[in-house]
Amino acid sequence: MSTMQIRPLKPALQAIAIEELNEVPHRVAEDIAALRDWVLKQPHLRACTEDQFLLAFLRGTKFSLERAKQKFDRFYTLQASIPEVFNERRLATDPLVLEIIRSGILLRMPQDEDDAGPCVTIIRAGSYDTSRFKFQDIIRVGSMFGEIMMFEDENATVSGYVEVMDMKGITGTHLFALQPELLRKFSAYADEAMPTRQKGIHFINVPAAFEAGFNTLRSFFPAKIKSRISVSSDPDAIFNIVPRDCLPVEYGGTFGLMEDISRDMEAKLMSYESYFVASQHFGTDEKLRDFSNPLEDKRSSFGAVGSFRKLEID
Numbered sequence: 001m002s003t004m005q006i007r008p009l010k011p012a013l014q015a016i017a018i019e020e021l022n023e024v025p026h027r028v029a030e031d032i033a034a035l036r037d038w039v040l041k042q043p044h045l046r047a048c049t050e051d052q053f054l055l056a057f058l059r060g061t062k063f064s065l066e067r068a069k070q071k072f073d074r075f076y077t078l079q080a081s082i083p084e085v086f087n088e089r090r091l092a093t094d095p096l097v098l099e100i101i102r103s104g105i106l107l108r109m110p111q112d113e114d115d116a117g118p119c120v121t122i123i124r125a126g127s128y129d130t131s132r133f134k135f136q137d138i139i140r141v142g143s144m145f146g147e148i149m150m151f152e153d154e155n156a157t158v159s160g161y162v163e164v165m166d167m168k169g170i171t172g173t174h175l176f177a178l179q180p181e182l183l184r185k186f187s188a189y190a191d192e193a194m195p196t197r198q199k200g201i202h203f204i205n206v207p208a209a210f211e212a213g214f215n216t217l218r219s220f221f222p223a224k225i226k227s228r229i230s231v232s233s234d235p236d237a238i239f240n241i242v243p244r245d246c247l248p249v250e251y252g253g254t255f256g257l258m259e260d261i262s263r264d265m266e267a268k269l270m271s272y273e274s275y276f277v278a279s280q281h282f283g284t285d286e287k288l289r290d291f292s293n294p295l296e297d298k299r300s301s302f303g304a305v306g307s308f309r310k311l312e313i314d
Helices: 011-021 025-040 051-060 065-079 095-102 135-152 154-159 172-177 180-192 208-218 235-240 258-271 273-279
Strands: 106-108 119-124 161-166 198-204 229-231
Touching (some): 011 154, 051 065, 051 154, 065 180, 106 135, 106 258, 119 154, 135 154, 198 235, 258 273
């Protein structure tokens, strides 16, 4: 059994969890125990079973135990199909991981204590040296912080997360370095397997010539996605997304320097060193998967990912 205790939610987030996620506070421990019981009965799954981690899956599926099982299974199943991200370099001590954090390519924004909105990550898409890092290396580091978010960021597990893509300095080389197939696979993984909900993608500092074309293209997106995407060439657009006092000086804010945020992120990652070592042994063994009582065929953007065993709970 896990020894981790569940952190109580701040009142504003608790209200959202009850209203939007069907969370029943006095039943949370029981729900976590039911999900853990199911995970431990799956012969093919080697997985993290800490309380807070399991709770992220329950919140991410609005406390539907069946959907939580399915998402949990998919979380580990789909990682195997993106080996360029989920590989032996996915460690807190990996020099490449640390170099990416120190270079400020990814910035996890601090939030005010009483802010119940989604958490925000700024991705400085035009800031990295394409001769030093591959796109998959940036995604790997992003995925590590996505998991840390599941353990300890209640804003992320209850209200979701927003990504700000800063296109300043973007060049043809950066666009060429994007791996479209990897982007497609990782987006499907984020949508189908990660329990945190994406609430928006905001492109800022977009070259003006690109803005008009992108908005035309945007009209073809499904409504659900379209409503989450915004594109702007206005340097002040960031202030509509993140309050000035939570932004670093380089973005016109008052919250220290990007370097300070990167230093905090590195310290945070180091505190999860043992989790990422353990994660190297997590995953699925398809030879041991029990197909005896399959749920209806659950297809994913990757094609069929196998059936999910349904545990009848008395």
